[in-house]
Each structure stands twice: as structure tokens, then as C-alpha cells.
Amino acid sequence: MKRHLLPVLAAAGGLILFGYAVRRAGVAEIVGGVAQVGWGLVPILALAGARFFVRACAWRLCMPAHEPSGEGPPRGRLSIGQAFTAFVAGDAIGNLTPLGMAASEPTKVFLTRHRLATRESVASLASDNLLYGASIAAMLALGVIVALATIPLSLAWREGAIAALFAGVVGAIVTARLMRGTWREEDGARPPWRETLAGFRRSVLAFSQEQPGRLAQVFLLDLSFHALAVLEVFLTLRWLLGDRSPTLAQAIVFEALNRVVTVAFKFVPFRVGIDEAFSGALAPVMAVQPAAGVTLAVVRKVRNLVWTGIGLLFIAAHPARAAPATDRRENAPAHRT
Secondary structure, three states: OHHHHHHHHHHHHHHHHHHHHHHHHOHHHHHHHHHHHHHHHHHHHHHHHHHHHHHHHHHHHOOOOOOOOOOOOOOOOOOHHHHHHHHHHHHHHHHHOOOOHHHHHHHHHHHOOOOOOHHHHHHHHHHHHHHHHHHHHHHHHHHHHHHHHHOOOOHHHHHHHHHHHHHHHHHHHHHHHHHHOOOOHHHOOOOHHHHHHHHHHHHHHHHHHHOHHHHHHHHHHHHHHHHHHHHHHHHHHHHHHOOOOOOHHHHHHHHHHHHHHHHHOOOOHHHOOHHHHHHHHHHHHOOOOHHHHHHHHHHHHHHHHHHHHHHHHHHHHOHHHOOOOOOOHHHOOHHHO
């Protein structure tokens, strides 16, 4: 019972926050803003699909380049279509549940088990997520720098932005240190959590040594993912603001905030209320009406709902539900590497 309490409280709190943000911004203004976007939702959905495609390409580059030999069905790198459907399906499960990556990544592993060995799937996801995390840090740093350079922030906002930038630098240093390994063999067996971290580190280092040229390719693809997200925000704001054209700086800062919210509040299904509250609070700082900020988050919510539905359809139609796993018995416990 207790394990279900946090998700329920998170969802309830999100709904309360959603009601507060919408009421404060004005229901009529938000409805009018959504109507202004209108058929603009089609290119927004297309851009979201392009972003999924880019992430699927990045994940695919993290997979083994060779075709492993052995018994059973042929295995190796997935086709781009298989990677795309698995990625969208995993994202859908991550949105629907409070488990976030703890649900989305195993979903991807399960849906690719008929083509990719579990150990290889887990290792590729580890490498992909580490490089994606680095791209998020770069996006946040860009957002903070743009905000400090182009927006007349109050002292409190400026101090918060500088603190966020400093925290990002410290986080990058700590991550780099952890990737080098900090456990001495003379200290004995690692605790379970450290063994999991060591397995993650070994997977990433093996990928970087075997495929050094792909690191830059994956990172550039992840940066392209963020660039497409900025374009989505820019187009949405353009429809919402009417005669007032948004600036690229506004789009970058809004998307940087969205990345922070997505990472920090993944345990809230669809981040209900969280997106709306933060976007509405940031809007006046960006010289945008709060209603436009909340509506921007609502439009994103509609986009997420549509693509989550598509992901669930992919799961329902996926052959992995009935197909046997390609792993031989000794490859099965890949999550312990």
C-alpha cells in the first residue's frame, strides 16, 4: 500500500497545481490560445516525431556494429524502424507511470529482445542515456547563459541562474570522476548499488573504446534533439503571441526550463500541473503573458498524449510480445552487469 502512496500523492498534487495554474492564467485565455494554435498542432506533432527519430538514431549508434554469432535467431543492431517504435513505446510507458526511466528503459529492452541480446541492449541504453544526459547539461548551460545575457533578471532570478550553472559544472565533474571509478579492490566486494554503477561504467567505457568515432555522432544527434525542441517552442509561441513575434532567446530559455522539469519531475505522470506552473511563472520574466506560458505547457501536454497513444499502439502490435528472447541462458541476467 505504501509503495502506491507517493504516486497517488504526486498525481493529486499535480492536478491541484494544474487547476491553480489554469485558474490564475485564465481559462478563457488558455482556451483561446489553444484555438490560436489550431492546425499548428500538426507540425508540432511532426516535430515531436522527428525528435523521437533522432533519439532512436542516437540509441542505434550505441548498439554493437557487428552481428554476433551463435545459436538462435540473427541478432545485431536494430533497424531504424525497430529502434523508433521501441523508443516511442518506452517513452509512453515512462509518461504513464511514476517510475520514469525505471519503466521506460526495461520496456525498450523487452521490445527489442527478439533482435538484440539483453546484455547488449542494456549496455547501449546506458551509453545512450549518459550522452543524452551530457547534452541536457549543455542545453541547461546554454539556457542559463542566454537568460543572463539577454534578459533583465531580478537579483533573485540571476542568483538562481548562476547557482544552476554552478551546480551543472559540479555535477559534470562528479560524473566524470565516477566514470573513472573510485572503488579500491582491497576494500572488498562492492555494495550492490556500487556494483550496478560499476557495470554501467564498464558498459559506457567499452562502447567508447570500441566505437570512439560514434561518441561525437551520438552527442551531435542529442543536440539536434534539443534544437528541434527549441524550434517547437518558437513556433508554438509564434502562434500564441500573434502579432508579437517571439525571440530565439525566449524559446531557448523556455526549453531549458522544460528539460529541468522533465528530469526533476519524471515521477509525476505527464508532469500534470508541474509544466503549467513553471511555464506560467517563467513567462512574465520572459516578457510573455502568463496565459501564454501555461498554454505552451498545455499544447505540449496534448502532444505528449498523442504520442503516448501512438506508443501504446506500437506495444500492442509489437511482435516481441509473442517472440522468444534471443538470449541464451547465460546472457539473461544482463541487468547485473
